[in-house]
Amino acid sequence: MAEDKTVFIKVDDYEKIISKVKTLNQHLQKAREQLALIKDLKRDEDAEILDWDKELETMSQKVEFITETMSKQA
Numbered sequence: 001m002a003e004d005k006t007v008f009i010k011v012d013d014y015e016k017i018i019s020k021v022k023t024l025n026q027h028l029q030k031a032r033e034q035l036a037l038i039k040d041l042k043r044d045e046d047a048e049i050l051d052w053d054k055e056l057e058t059m060s061q062k063v064e065f066i067t068e069t070m071s072k073q074a
Helices: 009-073
Strands: none
Touching: none
8 A cells, every 4th residue: 555645845835836826827728818819710711711712713603604605606
């Protein structure tokens, strides 16, 4: 069986550790918020790119129709 070993630390050191952990958690929360913003931006950009792709496909089809129509009349 493993023995439980007690570790003693100074109260000042303990308070410093707690403070550092709180600061770390705050930074992690900010990072999560920033990542959420980045994901939202990416989702918006992806939707915009899809719209551009559809618009280009529509224009391409129109140009192809015009080309075919003009070729038949020539």
